[in-house]
Amino acid sequence: MTSTSRLSPLDPRLAAICDLSVSAARDGAGRHEYDGTVQDLSPDGVRRGLAALGGPAGTEPCPDPHDEAHAAAAEEALRVRFGELELHRSNPVWHIENLDLTGYDRPYAPAAERDAARSAHLRRWPDAVDAAVEALDRVPAALAKATLPLARGLSTFLDPRSGPVHTAAGRAHARLMTHLELAAAEGAPSAALGGPALARLLGAAEACTFDLTAMSARVDAERDRLRALLDESLRRIDPAAAPADTVRALQADHPDADSLLDEFAALVDETIAWTAQRDLVPHHDVEVAVRPMPDSQRRALAGLFASAPHEAEAAADFRVTLPDRGWTRAESKQWLSTGFNRTLMPNMAVHEVAPGHASHFRALRRAATDVRRTLHSDAFIEGWAHYCEELALEQGFRDGDPRVAVAVAQDGLRRVTRFACAIGLHTGAMTLSDAAARFTEDVSLAGPAALHEAERGLFEPSYGRYTWGKFAVLDLREQARARWGGDFSLRRFHRALFDLGAPPLGLLHTALERG
Template identity: 30%
Template sequence: MTSLRLLAPLALLTAGLSFVPVPPPAAAQPPTFAAFADDYYAALFAWDPNQATYAGVHDFDTKLADFSADNIAHRVDTLKRLQARLDTLRGGKLTAADSIDADALDHAVRAELLDTEVIGEWKRNPVPYLGKPAEGIDLLMKRSFAPPADRLRAVIGRLKATPPLLAAMKANVQNPPKEFADLGLIVAKGSVGFFRTDLPTWAKTAAGNDKQLLAEFEAANRPVADGFDAAAKWIETDLLPRAKGNYAIGADAFMKKLAYEEMLDIPLDRLLAIGEANLKKDQEAFAATAKLIDPKKTPQEVLASLTEDHPKPEDLVAATRGTIERTRKFLLDKGIVTVPSEVRPTIAETPAFMRTGGFASMDTPGAFETKATEAFYYVTPPEVEWDVKRKVEHMRQFNKTSLDIITIHEAYPGHYLQFLFARQYPTKVRKLYTCGTNVEGWAHYAEQMCVEEGYGAGDPKVRLAMLHEALWRDCRYVTGIKLHTAGWTVEQGKQFFMTEGYVEGEGAFQEARRGTYNPTYLYYTLGKLQIYKLREDYQKAKGVAFTLRAFHDEFVRQGGLPIKLIRRIMLPGDTGPTL
């Protein structure tokens, strides 16, 4: 943020002394892109303090987002003013690096305005309102960037900001899709447990002998726990019965979302054709690989025999921990990419309030965090209230062979490695900006690339596990398009995952439902294909000087920019398509 410097007042000289002329003021400096980037992120962090905490900027740790209708209108006004400033800057002379970053922020502003003004997520989805409090407080609890008592004081601030957020949800969310209300109920119930049990346990330790601080916490926490309990009942008895909204955003908004978030300019029909063709290619490879394992069984039967070997729910964390050293050692032995740290991620169960359908995730600190560098690799066990069949279906996804592929995606050389490179990102924008085709595309690319480079020593079971993960992503690609542009129901999406991706019922349902609130989750496959195309073009440009390690290092150290911009950096002067 820009600071004003105050000039010391000039005293009048006494009579008889020579007059000393005051020099004219310096000419005003023209606005710079660096100043704009500072202002953009200052406004973003004030709007959503959780993002500041995550990034490692701790100026907003006592605050939560204000999602009242008035403040949302204010945010829209702010974005439009920023857009006007950025248009002026982009119309002038920018350095090559600033031009790339300016393009990224231009698209970020347009994407947020689309979500707010056109799609209207704030009027149809209770989950952001319900998730922000526990998410923001969890960030303060688990990362030791300050003494525990200081972090507890920040927690108290966020607790006090929670009731207005829940009130804004009730005022703003009127007719959500049923799927969004269902997810809201899950998050609300998970949050009750967090505020009644997990948070108070931590707070007692954090407060130490400071009884007054603990009492202040308890006074602030009690109404929040009660508020989430009331929110869950409100969703169940009031919101769900009237949740008749349509989750589909329509073809126009769908394509604009891809254009703004991923810088994609492929027509919808060609986009769908690319996904369907890749699904067919992966199905054929899956069938051929299954035949190598057991030619007497169907591909689905071979897969079923593979998924039977899975850990018990209580052993999931320990089983996942065992995959870390194998995958990391492979990268080092093969020289596939630089691993710039000896520090490993912490493996833990996904917190209850974060369980909205995913199986595994990586939670890493932002690039500006200098003290709290803990990273968490989360795996999600089945819920205790599920029936036996549903629990077994869930745990099959964590079968012994697939766990290694999941760790390649989440940790080495996937998301955790991206985090390890974050401090090397060359600009503020690239340290803070991410898009799906880069971040998730890279992690998905890593799965296939590692197997191609010899992970599993040619074992067809490992290749089959990798291909099954690819089929999941291919089905996301097609299902997302169909849910939002072709009138598909969640049940149709579920059946597609089951028949085309060989995903069992529970996983298929979770994946199809995810597509309702994550329309463009095709970015896994789309990003992977774009990275392979970039690698091919980069290899042609480098010729005999090409090495896989150099390509990977150069790609990862640029940050999470859209692939179109990464191409401009890695292939100067190139104007070729991303696919």
């Protein structure tokens, strides 16, 4: 178990970055000196945090030039997010994540220590909500509506019978809900960031220039490629049937809610064994338990919650979003058929477990420097896992079963549609209805599933990172093949990437130079 007393202190420069990204530092990197605390997201608190970036006067650059570029990219991303765009004033998600207590469920330390941290964090909810109400003065109506279910999910952490701390936190939560409900009724009609702001937000986070026009063209080409792959694979399954009929037949084959977790547990074992047999990644010592997704994290179909780089070894949790208890039988069936049918489920296990997230997170724990263990690119993390889906298809996962190709195409279409919708929603080229319709057209989602995906693009404008990161890894792999020639191997390439931790996409070239 990890105790905060056994953490080596961060240097002042990294500490300033973590002070402006407390949730990521605590739950993603495992910096548990932040346990029991909330980030000061008030306007004054954010200004103080921005002023501290770069460390005190005379701070030396990182010894490794790659680490220096990585740290500088993290600082620039924070300056854009909170300084130029002031997203803490318009996007409630930053404040909702600031209140979230899910991270204390992971066994990174003794239960008593984690319970004390959870209580201390809950005790700070009133202050965090005061800051949220002060800061959130620009919330568009559509963005407020999209995040209300996430904010409502925070109530699962509350038990009024547990004493005055929970009672005070409950009152604070009610104030936050009232504020968001008012924004949903009276906020500005458009939640679009605008094209230049979107490009700045994405590019700063990944240490590169983001070209909206060029990326939109590549997204459209990827959509066409995946549609062709899907059509060809569906015809391999049933040459006599219309592709749409085959899709419906595949979607009808799904577990019920009661058996979903058990079936995923078997798939976890399968993907770990297959990845080890192929020796695709440096580390195969992964252990994963399958559990339901907490209500506060239901914006994703599934996700991996693993030991962070600064934590002790522990099994990861593969969390799965079960049908909402308030849904009708028809809505629940639709959720399972479109999100968790037996064609898609193996691909999700590849993505979340092996050789995807669980394999990568094992390598992150062994990264060589504090910069690499602490600062992580979401686009690389998700892009790697999405790349692994294509990798599994290339490497013959499940002996060439055409359903594997169907799943790769369908999940690829979901991710590329996210990218298209993020660009469309935030440039103003799409409405929320347009985006939901795009998910229905390209991904065969409908009803709450389509709307769920579209709304995510409003409060998570970077959710096209899956496809962007996959593009970057595939591009670099072709460069590695050309540069390394006969010395190229997948294991060598993957190890070179993992040695960098989870680098911004604009810094991946270091893997070629050092691999």
